Amino acid sequence: MDRQQRTQLHATLKTMHTLSSEYGFEIAVQALEEGVQRSRTSFHDAAILAARIAGYGLNMAPERGQDLHVYDEFLEGVQV
Structure with missing residues (x-):
């Protein structure tokens, strides 16, 4: 954080307060700390990291979620 410019440091400190x-x-x-190491200190990045740390940790892969391939196949033929 010492190397951040003033506006970026302000945003990081605001993120720290909110989290x-x-x-x-x-x-x-x-x-x-994780965000700074990855050069990702925006609020959204830090919030995701905080939720993962609080929920199940950074070393565990996130849950797989729903399989949405049916919708992908359906939308393949749709022209936008």
Whole structure:
């Protein structure tokens, strides 16, 4: 964060404040550390990292979710 420009630092600190109130200080710090390492410190990136840390951790793959290939096949023939 020391290398960030003033506007970017302000946004990062605002993100820290918002995430701290939602997930707690420790998770907010972890999320921002991960984000800085990956050069992804926008609010949305940090919020996703914080949710993953709080939910099931960064080392576990996210749940697979629904298989939507039926819709992909259906929409292949549709012209927009």
